[in-house]
Amino acid sequence: MIEILKRLPPKTLIRFLSVSKLWSSIIRGQYFMKLYLNESLTKPKSLVFVFRKPYLLASSEVNLKLAHEVSDAASSLATYYHVTIRTQQLTKISPPVHGLICYGPPSKLVVYNPCTRRSVTLPKINAGRRAINHYLGYDPINNDYKVLCIIRGMHKLSNRRGLAEEILVLTLRSSTHQDSWRTMMNIQDNYIIPHHSPVSDELCINGVLYYQAFTGTKLNESAIMSFDVRSEKLAIIKGPCTFRTFSKLTSYEGKLAVVFFEKKISGIIALWVLQDPSKEEWSKKTFVLPSATTFKK
Template sequence: MMKLTNVNMKSDWLPVDLVMEILKRLPVKTLIRFLSVSNLWASTIRSRDFMKLFLNVSLTRPKGLLFLFRHGYYGLVLSPKTHQPSSFTTFHVNCHSPQWSTVFPSVHGLICYAQATRLVIYNPCTRRSIALREIDTWRRPIRYHLGYDPIENAYKVLCAMLGGMRDIVKEFRVLTLGTENSWKKIENNITSHVPFGQDLCISGVLYYQAFSTDTWNDLTITSFDVRSEKLSHIKGLISSSSIIYMHNESSKLISYEEKLAVLFFVAKAIRLCVLEDAAKEEWSTKIFVLSTSIPDLNWYGKSRSTVTDTGEIITAPRFLHASVFNLDCYDLKTSSDQTVYILGNITEDTGYYVESLSSNLVENLMFL
């Protein structure tokens, strides 16, 4: 015990900046254990400056695959993103979420899931969660969107309150995690619209797909600047094929080379539309023809798919076994594909139904 005390005293003599430089290279699991090393280390690890520093380092590493399984309950399985089966590891995390709740994509390591008017923010790395204050919706349906502002290192939840026969957005509210306890109403200065599909947050801007109620054929993407809390519409994808395939939800918003992009799916072909200039609403388009070895990539088909920031499409079967399963990978940049067989828990042969698959999970130290 005396030897440990002496070590702690010497560690407290180190400059705080040096301690942070050392600690930022360690995994979350190790940092949580180090909270008990000394008061200095505990206060340093829990500080906002260090959490932002650690997140910035995490964002430079390969992002993890996140599987959402339904097996009597919602479970999250985290694994490092890799093509080497020998280094593939998994662990199970119970989300404590009943069936048929809504789970949203990971945003810089945090996940949110909604149960009616109740929203829970969950960090799978620390396995801690927090329930946000409920909204008085007068029984109106709502949509939640989680966004991150990299400048202020702040997470904000955007709430769209819907109404009418077609679930038109009637009102927006926002809440900042860790600093606010109540939802505040923000100005809705954009045209009336109906949101659909999953959202996406890139460089402090939150995006989701929508139809304008002006013509019901006007396809738009709604953007929300997380820092300024300003809303706007992005157009430029108006075409007969865009309307048909986005209406059928055979499309997905993705980050492609740090730009907003939309993937459209037509049988064995992929249409990639990249937003080159948001102010001018200019898009570039590329067409890819997939080989017959790649399964159907319709997001609501027989497989579950995700797209990495580097332009790689990863597809998994809807039903997986814990002992072994395969991932199909297609690289948009090289037009090459491969199948990776993953060896999981060889002692378990349980089957899992895959609700969703995403590839943007990073280690986050935020304590909820």
């Protein structure tokens, strides 16, 4: 029965929760969840995208392989989930991390599962008027989801960027009772927050959460922060080159990569891949984009 259930779509599993207590306990069990996630990873990749309307947040997931195979008339078959959520206007949505997304203003962060359409509202953070950056990470070893929140203050030499003053971590639980926010000071004795100003662009790869940041005395130098979701350690990784701002963090062959668009030469993309995080070693790959006339042909 488990072999059959793990091959079914999420919508069908949600309906089967009402069949019996036995089926419900099997589907909600940790063993089946891990089995189902591993089975899902063998299927064609999907794209989760979000678009905004005033006070609304819509999330859709499209199977990339299926979307290329169906015709325009049947393109709606490629859309698996379409969810509309009423939310505040100033809402930041984190990238999907192992099937979950985190969105909302700092006063009311929500972790949401587009497949099951279930959500969890996190405890409120009392930061006063200080700005907050939030990030979602996943530890594949312990199967833990954690939310990282960085409270930013104003920098004396730069009014545009806030310096990280306090770092909070929360571990998500399967039960209705959630943990409270923990500060990094309580996690690591004598821990000093690295001097940096966080940027929203982030990515989680193999249990490590990466996000862009500005460092230096004037916060004008680019860097990448790495947060080990399991050990909850934060470190700084120097950027791959002299660029002051990054274009986009991405994953290349299971490694962190940074995409730069060359300004001097049109149609050229530079991809810097982090080969060794401990030694801060980067390798560069160059790609040439097809011209607009190529697409028309």
